[in-house]
Amino acid sequence: MANEKEAVALGSILASGAMTVGKFTVGMATGSLGLLSEALHSLLDLGATVLTWFAVRISDQPADAEHPYGHGKVESVSALAETGLLFLTSAWIIYEAAHRLMADRVEVEATWWAVAVVLVSIAIDYYRARELSRVAKETNSQALEADALHFSSDILSSAVVLVGLGLVWLGYPRGDALAAIGVSIFVCLAGYRLGRRTIDTLIDAAPAGAAERVEGIVRAVPGIAAVQRVRVRPAGSLLFVDLDVAVGRALPLNRVAEIKAAVVEALRAAMPEAEVTVAAHPLALDDETVLERVMVRAADLGVGVHHVTVQRVNGRLSVSFDLEVNGRLPIRQAHALSSRLERALKEELGDDIEVESHIEPQQDNGQEDGVDGVDIAAERTAAMQARMEAWAAESGRLLDVHNVRVRQTPSGLVVNFHSHVPPDLTVSEVHDAVDDLERHIRQQWPEVCRIVGHPEPAHDPVGGGTPVPSPLRGEG
Incomplete structure (x- = not known):
C-alpha cells in the first residue's frame, strides 16, 4: 500500500x-x-x-x-x-x-x-x-x-x-x-x-461524526454497560481512538479483558484505519445481588470469603460469611481486617445492616509455590480407600469411592478422592455426605490435614454432565 x-x-x-x-x-x-x-x-x-x-x-x-x-x-x-x-x-x-x-x-x-x-x-x-x-x-x-x-x-x-x-x-x-x-x-x-x-x-479536531459512530459500535458490544468517553483524532492515514467504557464490577478480570478485545475487534472491522486504546472502569449495576456486592467488596480488600449467608430478619438485612486469613496472622491483625470488611459492607449496603464474620485460617504452607508431597505406600492408600468404601456403603448417600490419592506433606497427609452420587441429590445433600465421610476419615487418621472430595453424578457418560460445584470440600 x-x-x-x-x-x-x-x-x-x-x-x-x-x-x-x-x-x-x-x-x-x-x-x-x-x-x-x-x-x-x-x-x-x-x-x-x-x-x-x-x-x-x-x-x-x-x-x-x-x-x-x-x-x-x-x-x-x-x-x-x-x-x-x-x-x-x-x-x-x-x-x-x-x-x-x-x-x-x-x-x-x-x-x-x-x-x-x-x-x-x-x-x-x-x-x-x-x-x-x-x-x-x-x-x-x-x-x-x-x-x-x-x-x-x-x-x-x-x-x-x-x-x-x-x-x-x-x-x-x-x-x-x-x-x-x-x-x-x-x-x-x-x-x-x-x-x-x-x-x-x-489541532486534533475529531472528524465529523466519527465519535458518534465509534460510540454506536462500542455500545453494541456485549458486556459494555456504558460508554463514558470517546476521543478521536486523525494522524495521516490513521485514526487514533481512546475509549473509556464501564463494565460490571463483579466481572472477573479475564472477562473484562475479553470485552476490551471484543471492542477493539468490532472497531477495526468497521474502521480499519482505527488504532484503539480501551480503558475499562468498574460500574455498580442495578441488577447486582447482595452476594455479588459482598464478593466485590471482599475482592477490593484482597481477602477471600465463602459460606456467605444473606437473610432478612424483621425487615433488616443480615449478612454473615467466613473470612479466610493467613493462619499465622496474629488475631488482632485478622480482627482489624475483618472490621475493615464489615465497614466496607455497611458503606455498600447501608449502615442499618447486620454483618457477622467468622475468621478461619487459609490453607497456608508458608511457600508461594506449594509444598513438596510424595505418594504414601500403596498398602496404606488401599487401607484408607477400603475404609472409605465401607463407610459409603453403610451411609447409602455415596454410591462408591474411587480414584483415592494420598500424599505425605510437611503439614500432614493430603487426601483426594472421587465419588458417585445419585444425580437427583441436591448440592447441600451431597456436601453434607462428603463432610460426614471426611470427619470419619479424620477420626481414623488424625495425621490428615486436608481432604478434598469430588462428587460426580452417577450414570454420567462424560463425567460431569450435571452441574455440580467441583470440588466440594469439607470444613477441614
Missing part, C-alpha cells in the same frame, strides 16, 4: 512538470495571462506534489520513541504548506489581472496550440485527480487527497482559461484577464477547503 502511495505521488510530479513546461511555453508565446496564471498554478502543483511525495514516504514510517503516535501528521504539514502557496499564487494572479484590466491596450493572441495545451491539461488533470482520489480513499491519505483536490480544481480553472481565450478570439482581449481572475477564485476555493481540513487535523 505504501508503494502504491509513492507511485501515484511520483506520477503526479511528472504530470505537473510536463504541464508547467507546456503552459509556460505557450503562455509566453501568446501573451495570455490566463495561460501564464495556469502555468504558475501548475508550477505550484509541481512543488506541492514533490512535498506530497516526501510526505507519504515519511508518514508511513512506523512509530518510534520520539514519535509514539507515528509520523502521519507530516502529511498535514505538507498540505498546510500547499495551502500557503495556493493563496500566494492567487494574490499574484489577481494583481496582474487588475493591472491588465486598467491598461490602455492588451496584446493577447488566441492560437490553436494554446487551446490544444489547455485541452491536454484538462485530460491529464482528470486522470490524475481520479487516480489520486482512488488511492487517497484506499489509504486514507490526507496528502494525496490534497493533491487530488488540486488537480480537480485545475480542471475548472483550465475551463475558465478556455473561456478567456474564446473571448480574445471574439475580439474581447480583456476577457483573458477576467479569466485569470476566475482562475484565482478557483485556486482560493481549493486553498480554503484544503487549509480548513489541514488545520483541523493539526
